Amino acid sequence: MANDTSITSTTQTIAVSALRAQQSRMRIIAENIANANSTSKTAGGDPYRRQAPVFRTTPVAGGAGKGVKMERAVPDKAPFNSAYDPGNPSADATGYVKTPNVDPLIEAMDMRDAQRAYEANLNVIEAARAMDQRTLDILKR
Amino acid sequence: MLHMELGDIPIFSMLKSRLGYLSDRQRVIAENIANANTPKYQAQDLKPFSFQSHMQGAQGSSAASSVAATPAGVMAVTNPAHMQPKGSKAGVVMRKSPDSEKTLDGNGVVLEDEMVKLTDARMDYDAAITFYQKSLGMLRTAIRKPGAGA
Numbered sequence: 001m002a003n004d005t006s007i008t009s010t011t012q013t014i015a016v017s018a019l020r021a022q023q024s025r026m027r028i029i030a031e032n033i034a035n036a037n038s039t040s041k042t043a044g045g046d047p048y049r050r051q052a053p054v055f056r057t058t059p060v061a062g063g064a065g066k067g068v069k070m071e072r073a074v075p076d077k078a079p080f081n082s083a084y085d086p087g088n089p090s091a092d093a094t095g096y097v098k099t100p101n102v103d104p105l106i107e108a109m110d111m112r113d114a115q116r117a118y119e120a121n122l123n124v125i126e127a128a129r130a131m132d133q134r135t136l137d138i139l140k141r
Numbered sequence: 142m143l144h145m146e147l148g149d150i151p152i153f154s155m156l157k158s159r160l161g162y163l164s165d166r167q168r169v170i171a172e173n174i175a176n177a178n179t180p181k182y183q184a185q186d187l188k189p190f191s192f193q194s195h196m197q198g199a200q201g202s203s204a205a206s207s208v209a210a211t212p213a214g215v216m217a218v219t220n221p222a223h224m225q226p227k228g229s230k231a232g233v234v235m236r237k238s239p240d241s242e243k244t245l246d247g248n249g250v251v252l253e254d255e256m257v258k259l260t261d262a263r264m265d266y267d268a269a270i271t272f273y274q275k276s277l278g279m280l281r282t283a284i285r286k287p288g289a290g291a
Contacts, residue, residue, distance in 0.1 A: 011167055014168065015174070018177075021175075021178075025178070055176070055178050055179040057176055057182060064168075065171070065172060066176065068178075113178070116252065117174075117178055120177065123256065123259065131163075131266050135270065137270065138273060138274060138277070
């Protein structure tokens with residue numbers, strides 16, 4: 001794919017890089033939602049910390065196009081929530097349990113955003129394919 | 142020996158650069174859409190293509206020969222506004238997006254606008270291809286033996 005010089009295939013490579021990036025983002029969101037209630041294994045310890053994906057422009061198709069990739073996931077430094085639950089094994093001496101700084105609403109919105117971006121990139125691939133097809137149509141009659 | 146190629150006919154060379162321009166534009170739009178979530182990324186677009194500027198270039202001194210001398214698969218540069226498909230970003234212009242659409246991370250891509258532009262590019266491409274086919278049809282009509290019927 002790296003040596004592919006066709007313009008439309010560059011377009012498709014760009015869109016595919018974005019599909020992968022959005023998928024990685026979805027994975028991070030899934031981790032956040034799955035661990036929305038994960039408390040520490042030790043008493044008084046820190047619970048799951050929310051991760052945030054970071055996107056970055058990256059050259060694709062041998063530098064012919066600017067694609068995108070998920071560079072890394074950075075921990076959200078927002079403070080943990082806490083709940084009074086003395087019976088919980090994760091509770092500290094005062095009976096409070098630190099709960100993750102994950103807001104399900106934010107994750108849901110992020111997920112919608114990722115889905116929308118994913119669909120937009122699928123449309124790009126479809127448009128590129130249709131344009132290629134039209135070019136090939138010249139060969140017919 | 143007189144050697145004539147399809148690209149030497151002005152309408153075909155014009156349509157060729159038009160198609161090349163639209164493919165390039167589609168690539169730039171794809172970049173915008175791909176980077177719709179990249180911090181600080183600004184949407185880009187190509188300068189509008191005009192047949193006028195193409196015509197002015199084609200009437201210049203060595204324009205016709207440069208079209209012919211261009212190797213296959215490489216777009217002829219008969220005008221400063223033309224751009225090469227690979228690497229060179231001469232024709233790409235930075236477009237400022239309205240502040241209301243800029244997100245907190247500084248991304249200025251409006252997905253809806255880009256989708257509209259994508260459809261635009263695709264329709265223009267379709268139109269150019271249809272033009273190309275019709276022109277080929279006219280050539281065929283001209284080649285046909287007189288009295289051979291339609």
